[in-house]
Amino acid sequence: MSKSAGASPMVKHQCDICIVGNGAVGKAAALGLAQAGLRVILLGMTATAAAATPDSWDTRVYALNHVARSLLSSIKVWDALDAARVAAVDGMSIKGGTDRNTGSLAFDAYSARVDALAWIIEDRNLNQALDAALKFASNLRVINGRVQSMQIDAAAATVQLESGEAISAALIIGADGAQSWVRSQCGIGIDYRSYKQRGVVANFSCERPHHGIAHQWFTETEGIVALLPLPGQRVSLVWSAPEALALTLLEEPLSQLAARLSHLAGDELGELQPLQPEQVQAFPLSLLKPHALVAPRVALIGDAGHVVHPLAGHGMNLGFGDVAALIQVLAERGAHRDCGDEHLLARYARSRKEEILLMQMTTDGLERLFGFDFGPARLLRNMGLNLLDKIPVLKRQLMAHALGRTTE
Numbered sequence: 565m566s567k568s569a570g571a572s573p574m575v576k577h578q579c580d581i582c583i584v585g586n587g588a589v590g591k592a593a594a595l596g597l598a599q600a601g602l603r604v605i606l607l608g609m610t611a612t613a614a615a616a617t618p619d620s621w622d623t624r625v626y627a628l629n630h631v632a633r634s635l636l637s638s639i640k641v642w643d644a645l646d647a648a649r650v651a652a653v654d655g656m657s658i659k660g661g662t663d664r665n666t667g668s669l670a671f672d673a674y675s676a677r678v679d680a681l682a683w684i685i686e687d688r689n690l691n692q693a694l695d696a697a698l699k700f701a702s703n704l705r706v707i708n709g710r711v712q713s714m715q716i717d718a719a720a721a722t723v724q725l726e727s728g729e730a731i732s733a734a735l736i737i738g739a740d741g742a743q744s745w746v747r748s749q750c751g752i753g754i755d756y757r758s759y760k761q762r763g764v765v766a767n768f769s770c771e772r773p774h775h776g777i778a779h780q781w782f783t784e785t786e787g788i789v790a791l792l793p794l795p796g797q798r799v800s801l802v803w804s805a806p807e808a809l810a811l812t813l814l815e816e817p818l819s820q821l822a823a824r825l826s827h828l829a830g831d832e833l834g835e836l837q838p839l840q841p842e843q844v845q846a847f848p849l850s851l852l853k854p855h856a857l858v859a860p861r862v863a864l865i866g867d868a869g870h871v872v873h874p875l876a877g878h879g880m881n882l883g884f885g886d887v888a889a890l891i892q893v894l895a896e897r898g899a900h901r902d903c904g905d906e907h908l909l910a911r912y913a914r915s916r917k918e919e920i921l922l923m924q925m926t927t928d929g930l931e932r933l934f935g936f937d938f939g940p941a942r943l944l945r946n947m948g949l950n951l952l953d954k955i956p957v958l959k960r961q962l963m964a965h966a967l968g969r970t971t972e
Contacts, residue, residue: 577707577731579603580903582723584711584746585739588687589866589883591694593737595639596891598704602903605731606698606706607723608740622686623765623843625800627653627778627792627877629682632884644693645685651793652680654776657832682778682877684792684800707731714749721861721904735903736862737890742852744868750859757928759849761787762810763874764803766844768822771834773797779832780875788875791829798839801825804875810846818842849873851928857913857920861904863890870920873927882923889915 580602583590594606628636636642655672673681698706709725714736716722721736738746747754774797780790788804801821805813813821818838826836852871857864866883893912894903901908 576729577605577705579605579705579731579733581605581735581737582607582721582731582733583737583739584608584723585737585741585744585866585868587739587741587866588690588694588880589887590737590739591691591698592635592639592641592884593739593865593887593890594704594706595641595694595697595701596635596887597894598701599639600891600895602703602894604704605733606704607709607711607725607731608707620841620843621649621767621794621798621800621839622688623767623800623845624687625684625765625792625794625802626687626690626880627682628685628884629878629881630678631888632881633683635884635888639697641693641697644696646689646693649686649689649795651684651795652776653682653684653778653793654680656681656778656780658780658782660782680776684778684794711745714746716861733904734861735909738862738864738868739866740868742850742867742871744864746862747854747864747868750862752859752864753855755851755853755855757851759804759851759873760807761804761849762807762846763849764801764805764810764813764844764846766801766818766821766842767794767839768799768801768825768836769839770797770799770829770836772832774799774833777832779829781828789825789828790875790877791825791833792877799833799836802874802877804849804873814844814846818844851924853924857916858909860906861909863909863912865890869916870924872923875927878923878927882920885919886916 581597582605583594584607586606586608590606594604598604626632633642636645653673655670658669660666660668671681673679698704707725707729709727709729711723712726713724714721715724720732720734722730722732723736724730736746738744738750740746774791774793776793778790778792780788782788785806786809787806790802790804791799792802794800803810803813821844822836822838826834829836850871851873852867854864854869857869865886867879869886870882872879872882890912893908893915897903897905897908
């Protein structure tokens with residue numbers, strides 16, 4: 565991190581909090597903190613792309629849990645979503661392989677005593693609702709620009725833009741993703757591991773109703789396949805595939821990918837067909853663990869603070885959990901502390917440590933366990949899934965964690 569040296573740049577903007585990063589997590593943080601009465605600048609926002617056609621479906625979707633829904637409701641965004649494009653997850657079916665004798669585990673909203681286990685929401689739908697809310701938010705400015713340098717001293721944090729403008733704030737929030745510039749400026753090291761996989765995503769229509777069930781198969785050699793419910797008889801694919809297979813899936817016709825999935829999910833969903841216009845994308849999968857979540861006058865949220873395997877679908881939920889925790893800590897700070905107070909930042913980091921660590925260990929452990937292709941290991945995995953499915957207490961604990969709630 566660069567320190568103050570010589571003449572400081574002319575400060576044109578002053579605020580309590582400057583958020584660097586224009587993704588959904590950064591936008592939610594900007595809205596929540598501004599609504600808490602803080603002066604906020606969101607740096608780097610760009611408009612969300614419009615749909616290719618009115619009927620097209622975004623290939624990037626999120627399975628948002630109850631913590632995420634509560635946060636979005638509190639900042640008046642949940643009800644602004646296009647509800648016709650949101651699908652409730654009423655149940656989950658998990659299988660330890662692809663044959664009929666494999667182990668299985670099932671969850672349902674009724675047993676969890678909730679209206680839904682999660683909600684599947686397109687990236688575009690979420691960001692358009694956030695963008696609309698930003699336009700009407702008080703105490704909030706959006707500045708387009710690229711950061712060039714950051715200076716920290718006892719009184720404030722200052723970021724200078726390539727345009728020559730500068731922003732002075734009590735707290736800088738890094739919401740700028742896995743390759744976080746803010747994190748690197750703070751000198752926060754990371755532990756990184758590539759899974760040598762890509763997340764292949766695409767959307768399909770299905771012959772049979774999905775009944776709000778999310779399906780997931782832990783295959784022996786082809787990675788982890790998830791089909792998530794979309795409104796109507798549609799599903800969204802998230803296939804955590806080994807690199808070589810991922811390249812094959814991207815190069816072959818989407819109809820061939822549909823045929824692969826139809827064979828896998830035939831009993832549950834019948835024949836699958838690509839949605840029009842046909843789209844398939846892929847992104848690399850990795851585990852990223854920064855050595856700290858905070859630094860002097862800096863807090864990290866979202867992928868800047870943690871990246872996990874998508875097999876549990878909780879990456880975005882962790883980010884929204886960060887936002888909710890930071891809003892609460894800053895709202896309770898008292899009149900004598902500014903937003904960058906080291907004790908407040910330490911409290912935020914402590915509040916997030918357990919959940920982040922547990923999700924990192926769970927997703928990484930499951931990926932290693934099911935990635936181990938050995939006969940006796942497969943047998944033990946299947947036995948474990950079948951046993952867990954028959955123990956209600958453990959199932960309730962797993963569901964509570966997935967929902968973002970404590971067990972009763």
